[in-house]
Amino acid sequence: xxxxxxxxxxxxxxxxxxxxxxxxxxxxxxxxxxxxxxxxxxxxxxxxxxxxxxxxxxxxxxxxxxxxxxxxxxxxxxxxxxxxxxxxxxxxxxxxxxxxxxxxxxxxxxxxxxxxxxxxxxxxxxxxxxxxxxxxxxxxxxxxxxxxxxxxxxxxxxxxxxxxxxxxxxxxxxxxxxxxxxxxxxxxxxxxxxxxxxxxxxxxxxxxxxxxxxxxxxxxxxxxxxxxxxxxxxxxxxxxxxxxxxxxxxxxxxxxxxxxxxxxxxxxxxxx
Amino acid sequence: xxxxxxxxxxxxxxxxxxxxxxxxxxxxxxxxxxxxxxxxxxxxxxxxxxxxxxxxxxxxxxxxxxxxxxxxxxxxxxxxxxxxxxxxxxxxxxxxxxxxxxxxxxxxxxxxxxxxxxxxxxxxxxxxxxxxxxxxxxxxxxxxxxxxxxxxxxxxxxxxxxxxxxxxxxxxxxxxxxxxxxxxxxxxxxxxxxxxxxxxxxxxxxxxxxxxxxxxxxxxxxxxxxxxxxxxxxxxxxxxxxxxxxxxxxxxxxxxxxxxxxxxxxxxxxxxxxxxxxxxxxxxxxxxxxxxxxxxxxxxxxxxx
Numbered sequence: 001x002x003x004x005x006x007x008x009x010x011x012x013x014x015x016x017x018x019x020x021x022x023x024x025x026x027x028x029x030x031x032x033x034x035x036x037x038x039x040x041x042x043x044x045x046x047x048x049x050x051x052x053x054x055x056x057x058x059x060x061x062x063x064x065x066x067x068x069x070x071x072x073x074x075x076x077x078x079x080x081x082x083x084x085x086x087x088x089x090x091x092x093x094x095x096x097x098x099x100x101x102x103x104x105x106x107x108x109x110x111x112x113x114x115x116x117x118x119x120x121x122x123x124x125x126x127x128x129x130x131x132x133x134x135x136x137x138x139x140x141x142x143x144x145x146x147x148x149x150x151x152x153x154x155x156x157x158x159x160x161x162x163x164x165x166x167x168x169x170x171x172x173x174x175x176x177x178x179x180x181x182x183x184x185x186x187x188x189x190x191x192x193x194x195x196x197x198x199x200x201x202x203x204x205x206x207x208x209x210x211x212x213x214x215x216x217x218x219x220x221x222x223x224x225x226x227x228x229x230x231x232x233x234x235x236x237x238x239x240x241x242x243x244x245x246x247x248x249x250x251x252x253x254x255x256x257x258x259x260x261x262x263x264x265x266x267x268x269x270x271x272x
Numbered sequence: 273x274x275x276x277x278x279x280x281x282x283x284x285x286x287x288x289x290x291x292x293x294x295x296x297x298x299x300x301x302x303x304x305x306x307x308x309x310x311x312x313x314x315x316x317x318x319x320x321x322x323x324x325x326x327x328x329x330x331x332x333x334x335x336x337x338x339x340x341x342x343x344x345x346x347x348x349x350x351x352x353x354x355x356x357x358x359x360x361x362x363x364x365x366x367x368x369x370x371x372x373x374x375x376x377x378x379x380x381x382x383x384x385x386x387x388x389x390x391x392x393x394x395x396x397x398x399x400x401x402x403x404x405x406x407x408x409x410x411x412x413x414x415x416x417x418x419x420x421x422x423x424x425x426x427x428x429x430x431x432x433x434x435x436x437x438x439x440x441x442x443x444x445x446x447x448x449x450x451x452x453x454x455x456x457x458x459x460x461x462x463x464x465x466x467x468x469x470x471x472x473x474x475x476x477x478x479x480x481x482x483x484x485x486x487x488x489x490x491x492x493x494x495x496x497x498x499x500x501x502x503x504x505x506x507x508x509x510x511x512x513x514x515x516x517x518x519x520x521x522x523x524x525x526x527x528x529x530x531x532x533x534x535x536x537x538x539x540x541x542x543x544x545x546x547x548x549x550x551x552x553x554x555x556x557x558x559x560x561x562x563x564x565x566x567x568x569x570x571x572x573x574x575x576x577x
Contacts, residue, residue: 009370009371009373009374010374012370012371012374013371013374013375013382013385016367016371016389016448017385017388017389019445020388020389020391020392020445021388023403023404023407023445024391026407026414027403027406030406038412039411039412042412042416042417043407043412043413043414043417044414044417044418045417080303083299084299084300084303085300087292087296087297087299087300088296088297088299088300088301090292090296091292091293091294091296091297092297094291094292095291095292095293095294095296095297096291097293097294099294099297100294100297103297103301106304106309107304109555109559110304110308110309112502112554112555112557113308113312113551113554113555114502114505114506114527114550114551114554115506116506116508116527116530116531116547116550117312117315117506117547117548117550117551117554118308118311118312118314118315118547118551119531119534119547120314120315120318120530120534120540120543120544120547121310121311121312121314121315121318121544122307122311123534123535123540124314124318124323124329124540125306125307125310125311125314140303140307141307143303144303144304144306144307144308145307145308147300147303147304147308148304151300176291176292176293176296180292180296201394204396205395205396205397205398205399206396207396207397207398207509208508208509212535223396223398223399224398226396226398226399226402227398227402227512227513229402230402230405230406230513234405234406234409235409235411235412237406237409237412240402240406241403241406243402244399244402244403244406247396247398247399248394248395248396248399251394251395252391252394255390255391255394259387259390263390263453266450266453266454267453267454267456267457
């Protein structure tokens with residue numbers, strides 16, 4: 001059956017494409033222009049000047065430190081998520097315990113706890129623990145707030161493993177530990193890649209925890225760097241756009257390779 | 273059958289062989305409890321204390337709540353949050369249904385466009401807000417270059433209506449991809465036989481959309497709508513970077529007001545009280561979400577196996 005073209009939706013989709021792409025076009029072209037060139041040409045015009053100074057200024061302005069801090073935060077958050085979420089999801093899917101079912105419900109409720117709502121006590125906790133203005137202070141709460149969605153995604157993926165496979169393992173006298181490593185983990189590879197991409201994205205893009213829990217330049221992450229840059233040099237639009245571009249390049253790069261994991265994960269969450 | 277009463281499986285060889293015990297859930301649970309559940313209780317407790325960030329919080333009864341009840345900015349912030357949330361739902365829902373249903377087609381060009389549509393969702397709210405603030409700069413931005421369309425002095429963020437329109441638009445720019453994706457997935461799972469039957473009856477594109485697609489998307493409309501409401505009520509980064517709650521307090525929505533009270537005026541008690549209001553609203557909505565989507569039922573159905 002050949003679908004008929006739908007001109008109305010087609011036109012709408014083109015308009016939306018422009019709305020998505022025009023800002024990205026302006027951003028990319030601004031980064032290679034001088035401040036004067038950009039101001040005189042206007043944002044939507046073709047570039048009238050060319051320079052790479054905007055990126056050079058980011059390097060000398062300490063932006064690479066922010067990138068490095070963000071990398072540390074992201075890698076640590078992913079590590080924590082990958083260590084604690086698979087065992088929890090395995091227990092949720094396989095255990096008959098009421099306690100675990102209660103825990104799972106609590107995690108689901110946790111989906112709706114906005115970080116803003118608990119930021120004051122978290123600030124208090126982190127300060128009392130002596131972790132204020134440290135990367136660990138960002139990492140711990142960020143990872144904790146990744147857990148509900150990642151658990152939801154991974155339990156969904158683990159439920160696809162048929163009970164017969166578990167029973168076969170149990171017949172052989174396998175301990176939960178052996179079932180976990182020999183059956184569950186190998187069959188959950190796609191779910192695990194999805195939670196890696198998810199938690200990495202959340203950590204890389206995180207803003208509220210760094211904003212509240214750090215203050216010095218040495219612990220600054222890239223989103224805060226953008227905010228600071230904007231507050232201080234808001235009129236240097238090419239410089240600002242270069243910073244924005246630098247902050248999103250790694251994400252776009254990952255998207256090229258992990259689109260499936262991300263898209264399937266999101267669709268799965270919505271479809272359930 | 274032997275039905276175990278707990279999930280413990282320490283005695284190997286017993287009926288619980290192969291069933292993971294409580295210990296498997298422990299690391300994640302402790303971690304989550306420490307940074308989400310304890311703070312949640314903490315915010316309730318702290319809403320009855322006064323704390324300026326130094327020393328320890330001290331109980332002050334209902335002072336914070338009395339202050340909030342008489343606080344015009346707080347009441348205005350609730351109304352503004354509701355308005356921005358409503359605008360978000362009203363604009364993003366039809367848009368993402370149309371785009372999602374369209375993108376659900378298997379054509380190659382639709383797959384490519386869907387991949388591009390997704391990009392804004394990948395960016396941090398900070399990057400999105402900084403980007404749009406630069407694009408809308410009164411002197412060097414798009415409104416200045418296209419004065420014919422936008423009119424005025426090109427300063428869209430200078431008036432309340434303009435600022436609210438910008439926040440709504442930027443929210444839609446950032447989050448429509450998420451909802452489009454949800455609808456795309458849902459539209460793909462509509463049984464093709466329904467469309468085939470309708471075509472035999474001579475139904476056109478419009479008729480099929482309103483009589484088949486839309487009713488079949490009902491559950492997704494609920495899920496997506498609730499995500500929009502929770503997301504809308506907790507908008508913070510965008511307001512901080514784009515408008516700073518202004519002009520004046522014209523876009524000071526509740527989460528931003530909480531931030532101002534707690535982290536700029538160092539009145540953490542009042543900040544906690546505002547946060548608690550947010551928690552109550554968000555939890556109420558999430559309970560509805562869990563019910564409406566059957567997450568909890570899916571779990572208990574699994575338990576019986």
